[in-house]
Amino acid sequence: MKISRILVVLIAVGIVFLELPASRAQVSADAARSASPQLVIIDTDIGDDIDDAFALALALKSPELKILGVTTTFGNTEMRARLLDRYLQAVGRSDIPVFAGPPSKTDNVMTQAAYANRAPEKKHGNGAEFILREAREHPGEITLIGIGPLFTVQAAIERDPATFKKLKRVVIMGGSIERGYGTNAQGKPNPPQPEWNILCDPAGAKALLASGVPVFMMPLDSTQVPLDAKDREAIFAHGSPLTDQLTLLYHQWMAGTQSHSPTPTLFDPVAVTYTFRPDLCPAKPMHIDVDDKGLTSAGQGAPNAQVCLQSDEKGFLGLLLKRVDGN
Template sequence: MSQTTPSPVPVILDTDIGSDIDDTWALAMLLRSPELDVKLIVSSTGDTTYRAKIVCKLLEVAGRTDIPVAIGIPEEEDEDTAKNQAVWVADYDLNQYPGKLYTNGIVALTDALQSATEPTTLMCIGPLTNIPPVLEQAPYVASNTRFVGMHGSIAKNYNGQMGAIPEYNVRHDVKACQAVFAASWREMIITPLDTCGMVMLRDAKYQAIVESSDPLLKAVIENYHIWNGGPAKQSSILFDTVAIHLAYSRAFLRVGELGVRITDDGYTILEDEGRPTQIAIDWNDLDGFENALVQRLTQV
C-alpha cells in the first residue's frame, strides 16, 4: 500500500526579527520546511515597520513573495528592541514588496485565524504583544488554533546553565504572555531556554551554512555578520529554530505536559493547577537536531 504525503500544516509566524539574529535563521528554516504552509508573517515589538522590511526583503531573496506580511503593534524602542540589522534594509522600500502587505497586523492576524478552514498553527517567537487584541476581538479562534512558542525558562537558562530566569519573550510584555497562557488553545507547546538555549552551529555544521551559495543562506550570513559586527566562527544561540521545529515534529526532544503559570515578574513556573502546556523540557539528541537543521537549510 502506498503512503500519501500529509498535507502541509497551515501556519502563521509572529516574529520580532531584527534584534537578536535567531529570528532570521528561524525564518530561513521555516521557508525550508515543506511540512508547513505559511499563510501570514506578522512583525512584533518595537519598530514593527523596520522588522517587516527584513521579512519582506528575505522573502524576496527566497522567491517567496506569495507569503503575505503584516505590520504588528509598534512600540517605543529600548535596548532590547534595538534595530541591529538596520543596515541590511536601509534602502529597502516596503512599497516595493510584490506580495500582500497589511499595515494593520492585528486585523490581518484576526482575519487569517477567523477565515481558517482547518486548524492553524500560530508560531510566536517573540514577545506576545500582538496576540491579546486578537483574543479580545475573536476569543473563539483559539479553539481552532495550535499555539507554538519560544517562551520561558523552567530550570535552566542559557547554554544549559542551571537556574530559571525571566526569559525575554515573557518579561518584555508579561501581561500579554499571561493572557496568551490563559487562552483555550486547541494545543499549546513551548520550547523554553532549557532546550532552545543550547542550539548553536559550530565547526563543520556552521561552515556548511557559510559556504553555501544559496541566496537565502547568503542573506542569513550577511545579516549575522552585520548583527555580530563582523565574521564569526560559529553561530549565536538559535533559540527560535526549535519553535519552528515543534510546528511539525517533536523528534530529538523530550516533551511532556506540565502546568505553567506566568508570574508578574516574568518567571515561568510549574504548578499542578497551572495552564496545561506541552513543554520541550530536555533534549534526547541535540546533535541530531543541529545536523537536521543544517541539512534542512542547505537542501534547496
C-alpha cells in the same frame, strides 16, 4: 456438498476483492491528509537576534509547512516587516504576505536595521487582524509559531478571543522552567530566570495560556543550541539565495553589538522544528505560572501547556543543516 463449499469460498473471495479498492482508497486518502503540509503563521521579532532569520529559513525549506503569512512583533514592527519583505523577495518567496503587529517602546538595538532599510518603505497590514482572519477561514487548521515577545498574539486575543480559539495550536519559544541562560563557572546550568520573550510581555504570555488554545512551549531548557563555527561557515559558504541572506544578516548582527559571542544560539528554530518533528523535543503537560517580572514556573493546577524540557540537539542540528544547505 463440494459445489456448496466452492460457492462459499468464491463468495468469500469476491467479498474480499470488492472490499480491497475501498480499503486502498481509504489508506490513500489518509496518506494524502497526513502528507498535506501544515498551515502555519509565523510571528517574529526578526532583526534583533539572529536566530529568527534561521528559524524562517528552516520553515521556508520544510515541505511539511505551508506558510500563510508572517507577522512582526515588538519594537519597530514596520521596520521588521521591511526586513522580511527584502528577505522573502531575495529567496523568491514574495508570495508570502507580511503584516506588522502593534509597535512597542524599547531601547533594544535592532542590529539588522541596515538590511531592512534597503527595502522599499511601505505600510503593512495589521498583524493581529491577519491572524484572526486566517483563523476564521481555516478553523482548527492553523499552527501559530510565536518566536518573539507576544504583543501581536496578545492583540489578537484581546480583539477577538472567540476567533483566536479557532487556531489549532500555538507553538512558542519562551520561558525558563528549570534552567536559565548559559552556565556558571562550574559549567552547570544557571537557575531559572526571566526569558526575553516572556520578560518583554508577561501579560501576553498570561493571555495566551488562558486563551483555551493548546500551547506548546519551547523554553530555555531545550532551546540553547549553539551553531558553532564549522557548521555556520558551511552554511555561509553554500552560496544559495537563502544562505546569502543568512550571511548578510549574521554579519550585521555581529556588527550591531559587541556584547555577544560570535556563536549564535538557535532558540527560535527549535520551535519551528517542533511543529513537524516533535520527536526531537518531546513535550509533557505542565501548569505554567507567569509572574509580572516574566518568570515562568511549574505550578499547581490543570496543565495549560505542553512543555519541552530537553531536546535532541544533535538531531535538531542535523536537520537544520540538511534543510538550509539543501538546494
